[in-house]
Amino acid sequence: xxxxxxxxxxxxxxxxxxxxxxxxxxxxxxxxxxxxxxxxxxxxxxxxxxxxxxxxxxxxxxxxxxxxxxxxxxxxxxxxxxxxxxxxxxxxxxxxxxxxxxxxxxxxxxxxxxxxxxxxxxxxxxxxxxxxxxxxxxxxxxxxxxxxxxxxxxxxxxxxxxxxxxxxxxxxxxxxxxxxxxxxxxxxxxxxxxxxxxxxxxxxxxxxxxxxxxxxxxxxxxxxxxxxxxxxxxxxxxxxxxxxxxxxxxxxxxxxxxxxxxxxxxxxxxxxx
Amino acid sequence: xxxxxxxxxxxxxxxxxxxxxxxxxxxxxxxxxxxxxxxxxxxxxxxxxxxxxxxxxxxxxxxxxxxxxxxxxxxxxxxxxxxxxxxxxxxxxxxxxxxxxxxxxxxxxxxxxxxxxxxxxxxxxxxxxxxxxxxxxxxxxxxxxxxxxxxxxxxxxxxxxxxxxxxxxxxxxxxxxxxxxxxxxxxxxxxxxxxxxxxxxxxxxxxxxxxxxxxxxxxxxxxxxxxxxxxxxxxxxxxxxxxxxxxxxxxxxxxxxxxxxxxxxxxxxxxxxxxxxxxxx
Numbered sequence: 001x002x003x004x005x006x007x008x009x010x011x012x013x014x015x016x017x018x019x020x021x022x023x024x025x026x027x028x029x030x031x032x033x034x035x036x037x038x039x040x041x042x043x044x045x046x047x048x049x050x051x052x053x054x055x056x057x058x059x060x061x062x063x064x065x066x067x068x069x070x071x072x073x074x075x076x077x078x079x080x081x082x083x084x085x086x087x088x089x090x091x092x093x094x095x096x097x098x099x100x101x102x103x104x105x106x107x108x109x110x111x112x113x114x115x116x117x118x119x120x121x122x123x124x125x126x127x128x129x130x131x132x133x134x135x136x137x138x139x140x141x142x143x144x145x146x147x148x149x150x151x152x153x154x155x156x157x158x159x160x161x162x163x164x165x166x167x168x169x170x171x172x173x174x175x176x177x178x179x180x181x182x183x184x185x186x187x188x189x190x191x192x193x194x195x196x197x198x199x200x201x202x203x204x205x206x207x208x209x210x211x212x213x214x215x216x217x218x219x220x221x222x223x224x225x226x227x228x229x230x231x232x233x234x235x236x237x238x239x240x241x242x243x244x245x246x247x248x249x250x251x252x253x254x255x256x257x258x259x260x261x262x263x264x265x266x267x268x269x270x271x272x273x
Numbered sequence: 274x275x276x277x278x279x280x281x282x283x284x285x286x287x288x289x290x291x292x293x294x295x296x297x298x299x300x301x302x303x304x305x306x307x308x309x310x311x312x313x314x315x316x317x318x319x320x321x322x323x324x325x326x327x328x329x330x331x332x333x334x335x336x337x338x339x340x341x342x343x344x345x346x347x348x349x350x351x352x353x354x355x356x357x358x359x360x361x362x363x364x365x366x367x368x369x370x371x372x373x374x375x376x377x378x379x380x381x382x383x384x385x386x387x388x389x390x391x392x393x394x395x396x397x398x399x400x401x402x403x404x405x406x407x408x409x410x411x412x413x414x415x416x417x418x419x420x421x422x423x424x425x426x427x428x429x430x431x432x433x434x435x436x437x438x439x440x441x442x443x444x445x446x447x448x449x450x451x452x453x454x455x456x457x458x459x460x461x462x463x464x465x466x467x468x469x470x471x472x473x474x475x476x477x478x479x480x481x482x483x484x485x486x487x488x489x490x491x492x493x494x495x496x497x498x499x500x501x502x503x504x505x506x507x508x509x510x511x512x513x514x515x516x517x518x519x520x521x522x523x524x525x526x527x528x529x530x531x532x533x534x535x536x537x538x539x540x541x542x543x544x545x546x547x548x549x550x551x552x553x554x
Contacts, residue, residue: 004359012360018352019369025428026372028394029384041387042397089280104277111288113538115489117513118530119291121523122298125305126291145287148280181276206377208492213518224377228496231383238387245380256375260368267433268440 033242041238051239058230058243066219067226068251074136074222075204078143079197082151085144086196087189090155091181095167105156111149124213134218139210147203151196158192159185195266198259205252223248292534299527317528327529330500330507334536337423337508338487344427345483346476349434354464356435357442367439371432378429382496385425386412412498415505422506426493430486434479441475442468477548484544488537509533 024044032041034050059065089108093101123142124133132138162185170184186193211225221229230244256263299317301310321327352370356363373381388394389411396408411421445468453463469476491510494500500507500515513533517526 004361008359011355011358012362015352015355015360015366016362019366022370022373022428022431024394025381025384025388028388032387041390041392042394043401044394044398085280085283088276092276101277104281107281107289108284111284112485113534113541114288114292115485115510115533115537117489117510118295118527118534119288120513120530121305121517121526122291122294123287124517141283141287145283148284148288152280177276202375206492208377208379208495209514224379227377227379227383231496241383242387245383249375249377249380252375252377256372257368260371264367264371264436264439267436 029242029245032238033246035239037237037239039239054239054243055247058240059247061234061240062226062230062244062247063221064223064226064244064247067221067223068248070136070220071205071223072251074140074143075201078140078147078204079200081140081144082147082200083193083196086148086151087155087186087193088181090152090159091185093152094156094159105152108149108152111146112153116146120209120213127214133214134220136215136220138214139207139222142210142214143200143204143207147200151200154192154196155189158189162188191269194262195269198263198266201255202252223251295527295530296534299524299531302524303527305521305523313524317524318532320525321528321532324525326504326507327512327525329504330509330512331532331536333419333505333507334488334490334509336419337426337490338484340420340423341426341430341487341490342480342483344423345430345434346479348427348431349479350438352431352435353438353442354468357439367435370435373429374432374436376429378492379496381425381429382493385421385428385493386497389421389425413502415502418498418502418506422494422497425497426487426490429493430483434483437475437479437482438472441472445471481541481544481548485537485541488540489533509536 028044031044031046033054034052035047035054036051037054039047089104093105127133127138166184166188167180170180175184206224207222208224208228211222212228215221215225216229227244227248231241234240234244298310300312300314302313302316303310356367356370360366386393390396391410391413393411395411399405399407409417412418449467449471450463453467458466489510490508491514494506494508494511495514498506500511509529510533513526513529516522516529
């Protein structure tokens with residue numbers, strides 16, 4: 001069953017054909033971005049000469065540089081905060097046997113049932129009254145809270161099955177709960193931390209609705225929001241629009257190609273729960 | 274114990290409290306400012322159900338969720354089955370099929386808008402193949418637009434389902450499949466009777482994620498069609514956003530938000546209860 005047979009070869013051809021079809025939109029994205037800005041849309045494929053200057057024109061006109069920096073900062077801070085806060089909470093939830101620890105766990109689980117749209121308006125008006133619209137701290141808070149149910153769920157599932165031997169040894173050595181968590185439990189939970197980091201980073205980086213609400217018009221736009229604004233201004237100029245789209249996804253694509261093995265594993269293991 | 278306090282505080286303040294507030298205010302004529310709201314019972318809900326566009330968006334949301342769930346899972350599963358074989362290019366192909374997942378949804382939305390517009394790539398390709406009769410205004414035709422949006426979402430999400438199915442397939446013992454092959458079961462039979470039951474957990478997780486994710490679909494629709502033409506691709510999430518932030522109909526937005534929360538909550542809960550034993554096994 002593990003031999004490469006004629007049937008495997010046929011399967012390989014079919015899969016490659018399907019992959020080629022899957023890549024057509026990406027090919028169109030690249031080819032249109034490099035087209036003469038005055039050309040008519042339509043046809044598939046590249047047209048010569050390639051207009052690489054579209055990329056730099058769009059980069060400048062969309063102010064993508066600062067937006068990418070904002071996206072990177074917001075994503076990094078959100079991921080770091082959610083990991084620290086949720087792992088600490090999960091540690092307590094799984095190591096305490098009182099009734100409240102179960103209650104707290106279920107409180108977090110209810111979050112799976114909220115789609116976010118109901119809270120959107122009250123939350124926006126609250127933040128708006130507090131003068132926090134336009135402030136990246138606002139979206140970071142929303143990301144940390146919004147990713148809490150899933151993150152706590154993952155950490156709790158892992159920590160419940162984690163043998164207590166190391167912790168018992170550390171107790172004998174006189175470690176307090178903070179040191180125990182930080183030097184013993186947190187390093188052991190590295191597989192979950194990796195999964196959480198990847199899933200949260202992707203979710204935060206690609207999020208559009210929250211920046212649309214909270215960062216529109218400000219000088220701390222994220223990459224998706226800059227794309228949206230730019231498309232609004234240059235809607236008929238597809239080569240420039242597509243150049244902006246490409247620059248907006250470069251960091252996440254680079255991260256993807258550098259870490260694809262961990263990403264695939266993280267996705268799969270994290271989602272299996 | 275104080276380890277849980279930061280998590281609970283931020284979660285209650287940013288998730289629980291505004292949901293409760295929204296639910297309470299959905300029964301009032303709240304204008305968004307102060308507390309001078311009076312109780313109006315289910316008036317806001319009556320308005321929503323009297324609004325063809327809002328009702329249409331509920332129907333659209335269910336149709337979209339069903340189509341995307343079926344499409345994404347069937348394609349994701351087939352890709353996973355294919356790439357779980359000895360095919361030489363399997364690692365490269367996994368990268369290729371997963372690439373759209375990484376792409377920002379609104380970027381994918383604009384890309385597909387271009388592919389499907391009247392003078393866009395799909396019609397140009399059809400034209401050059403001599404299939405002019407098949408050319409359509411994919412995003413301008415109210416009868417087609419929802420399917421066009423679904424195609425874009427499936428394209429973007431199929432790799433996501435594929436990875437979860439692949440993880441499930443890797444846990445299937447090859448002995449069982451070899452034994453069945455010895456007994457004369459063909460590949461289809463083996464997949465159906467042995468592989469699928471053994472990857473039940475992956476199926477459950479995939480169904481939960483696609484259903485719950487698409488009931489609140491916003492980004493792709495918003496960038497591809499903004500809900501048009503004439504509301505034909507409007508989803509519950511886009512109507513909530515528009516009612517709240519474009520039309521400033523706060524009570525209506527909240528009532529629609531409650532309805533969306535109910536739909537997601539009830540479907541999520543039922544799905545979880547029906548499948549939890551299998552998923553956790």
